Amino acid sequence: MKQQELEKAKEYKYGFTTDIESIRAPKGLNEDVIKFISNIKKEPKWMLEWRLKAFSRLKNLQEPNWQKPKYPKINYQDLYYYSAPKSASSKPKSLAEVDPKLIDTYKKLGIPLNEQKKLSGIAVDAVFDSVSVATTFKEELTKKGIIFCPISEAIIKHPDLVKKYLGSVIPITDHYFATLNSAVFTDGSFVYIPEGVRCPMELSTYFRINASETGQFERTLIIADKGSYVSYLEGCTAPMRDENQLHAANVELIAHDDAEIKYSTVQNWYPGDKDGKGGIYNFVTKRGLCKGKNSKISWTQVETGSAITWKYPSCILQGDNSVGEFYSIAITNNHQKADTGTKMIHLGKNTKSKIISKGISAGFADNTYRGLVKINNKASNARNYTQCDSLLMGNKCGAHTIPYIENKSSTANIEHEATTSKISDEQLFYCNQRGLNQEEAVGLIVNGFCKEVLQQLPMEFAVEAQKLVGISLEGSVG
Amino acid sequence: MLDISNLSASIEGKNILKNFNLKIKTGEVHAIMGPNGSGKSTLANVLSGKKGYKIEGKAFFEGEDILNTPIEERAQKGIFLAFQYPTEIPGVNTNNFLKTSLNTIRKSKGLKEIDTLEFLKLVKEKSKKLKIEEKILSRQLNVGFSGGEKKKNEILQMTILEPKLGILDETDSGLDIDALRVVSDGVNSLRNKNRSFLIITHYQRLLDYIKPDFVHVLVDGNIVKTGSSNLAHELEKDGYEGVTSAK
Numbered sequence: 001m002k003q004q005e006l007e008k009a010k011e012y013k014y015g016f017t018t019d020i021e022s023i024r025a026p027k028g029l030n031e032d033v034i035k036f037i038s039n040i041k042k043e044p045k046w047m048l049e050w051r052l053k054a055f056s057r058l059k060n061l062q063e064p065n066w067q068k069p070k071y072p073k074i075n076y077q078d079l080y081y082y083s084a085p086k087s088a089s090s091k092p093k094s095l096a097e098v099d100p101k102l103i104d105t106y107k108k109l110g111i112p113l114n115e116q117k118k119l120s121g122i123a124v125d126a127v128f129d130s131v132s133v134a135t136t137f138k139e140e141l142t143k144k145g146i147i148f149c150p151i152s153e154a155i156i157k158h159p160d161l162v163k164k165y166l167g168s169v170i171p172i173t174d175h176y177f178a179t180l181n182s183a184v185f186t187d188g189s190f191v192y193i194p195e196g197v198r199c200p201m202e203l204s205t206y207f208r209i210n211a212s213e214t215g216q217f218e219r220t221l222i223i224a225d226k227g228s229y230v231s232y233l234e235g236c237t238a239p240m241r242d243e244n245q246l247h248a249a250n251v252e253l254i255a256h257d258d259a260e261i262k263y264s265t266v267q268n269w270y271p272g273d274k275d276g277k278g279g280i281y282n283f284v285t286k287r288g289l290c291k292g293k294n295s296k297i298s299w300t301q302v303e304t305g306s307a308i309t310w311k312y313p314s315c316i317l318q319g320d321n322s323v324g325e326f327y328s329i330a331i332t333n334n335h336q337k338a339d340t341g342t343k344m345i346h347l348g349k350n351t352k353s354k355i356i357s358k359g360i361s362a363g364f365a366d367n368t369y370r371g372l373v374k375i376n377n378k379a380s381n382a383r384n385y386t387q388c389d390s391l392l393m394g395n396k397c398g399a400h401t402i403p404y405i406e407n408k409s410s411t412a413n414i415e416h417e418a419t420t421s422k423i424s425d426e427q428l429f430y431c432n433q434r435g436l437n438q439e440e441a442v443g444l445i446v447n448g449f450c451k452e453v454l455q456q457l458p459m460e461f462a463v464e465a466q467k468l469v470g471i472s473l474e475g476s477v478g
Numbered sequence: 479m480l481d482i483s484n485l486s487a488s489i490e491g492k493n494i495l496k497n498f499n500l501k502i503k504t505g506e507v508h509a510i511m512g513p514n515g516s517g518k519s520t521l522a523n524v525l526s527g528k529k530g531y532k533i534e535g536k537a538f539f540e541g542e543d544i545l546n547t548p549i550e551e552r553a554q555k556g557i558f559l560a561f562q563y564p565t566e567i568p569g570v571n572t573n574n575f576l577k578t579s580l581n582t583i584r585k586s587k588g589l590k591e592i593d594t595l596e597f598l599k600l601v602k603e604k605s606k607k608l609k610i611e612e613k614i615l616s617r618q619l620n621v622g623f624s625g626g627e628k629k630k631n632e633i634l635q636m637t638i639l640e641p642k643l644g645i646l647d648e649t650d651s652g653l654d655i656d657a658l659r660v661v662s663d664g665v666n667s668l669r670n671k672n673r674s675f676l677i678i679t680h681y682q683r684l685l686d687y688i689k690p691d692f693v694h695v696l697v698d699g700n701i702v703k704t705g706s707s708n709l710a711h712e713l714e715k716d717g718y719e720g721v722t723s724a725k
Binding site: 424425426427429430431432433434435436437438440444445447448449450451452 | 550570578619
């Protein structure tokens, strides 16, 4: 490796590329490409029709542009919408059949897929570009009636469930990127937890973008039936490339009566280089429906990667007494930009929501919290608590808090707190005097700042996330 | 252990220390007293490496000029500053902070890191000895601590990190008699032939509990008088002016 590449690799250790032969759809966005995707995934006719309906709707939609981070116009005809390792096209039946190159890739990313070395207590679905390459612990989960598989497999094996729920929270007509995803989505995870079952392990999907000039359109659907519980975690990385790559995912969650879904994200897509060249555009629609009474959906996100992060994991609190939570850490360094937050839509009685957002800006970065709390007239005794804290490092970055509150109920109780602070020289001096170097000190102070959110992560990932928080800010204090 | 020669320090164009000289031998306890603005805290800051000062002169710590050494390396070599105003770090658990600090320093010396269980045992033992309530250690670092708790916490950190040179920057200011006893017990328990202290104070009171080997009077950036611990009593009686004009 050349010196420069070595330097780069130090900044983003997941930036390697896997040299693997792949099958791609022809470049561009049109009906033929959608048919190609549907065909290669051996989808039933209804699925193709659903995609085409979304595509025809897409033609009448405009890209939204109200967000703070602007980006150059994306040429949608100049992208590949499907790319898969050739070796994965015939759907390997067991891990023994999975291309060793892919197993190696995930090993390098710290996600062992081999039967012997599987992460204990965590079932993993590994998605590489447009296909799922392996899912671990499948049999064990099946014994409990839990379905955890690639969504492409669920479309074929569990069409009734998919038909019933797909697009029920994010309709195909929702907005530009969600509709685009509905037309061209390739893979992602499908989870169904049957009534009364508490999922015995963490479910996790690891997304990897590898191919160049390729968009990744992941689709995840999680259904927790009455009285069930599941904790799900997604992680993501991508190689370092000079081009910007689009990741436009849709994630839908449905929680029935007394069910609980905990959804955690550790997003570490390639953020671009120090000068803001390259990096992922992470334009994601995530929405959860608390459909049943006493249901609960909790989003936790640690966003450290991507050139632009633009997402609002939301909760529709339809069931009476349902609870929505959003815990977020968004770190932007160098030229990264983020416009992220949540929407809490209170429809049912006695619904509760809690929003804890921690934004950290360094370098030339710009970080916006944008959040909506909406309380319907029928949502009596609704409660919301929002806390938005921003931490600035240096004087060339920005932090913004944009809360929207729409209240139509006289019995609602809404609280909003916001703070902006800086890491002080006194704090750094204190840590240095106790033997910590600048980077250790910053890591410690920032982790303290993020503590309430980090505590929400499953144990296994909290430690990783803490490290990531430190690494993302390396070199940000001079 | 510490040999400061011709040390001058200025901040924002204002000269604070002027050709300051001081030698502290291993095992000695030196007290520096002086009126407000005489340069006492500046001395503590410059020795520990705080940024923002323009510095001339030399300060040898164990034979090595440390004035250009990064702050954390000085700390790792064994210089500890008990802060006059310990800063608050929200969200950071005091115990975790102290464990991180201890292990960083141990690592720099090539020692094995100590695990959480060993650490908690150590903290329990030390805090019991100093009669410091353990529960402050499970709180966020200095957040919501009373003035006394902050200072006690500094002393507890010092007894755990076991530095070679302990610098106390007006640790006694604003303390009640019980807290003062904790501070002096901390210093006295660490006092031995291998460890030195530089105690900066306004009042003679602390020196009733910690008997220094030398007392220096700092006025306008320079030591104007040096004596035994009796000098502190004279200062209390006659004031700085009385003592310094009598030279």
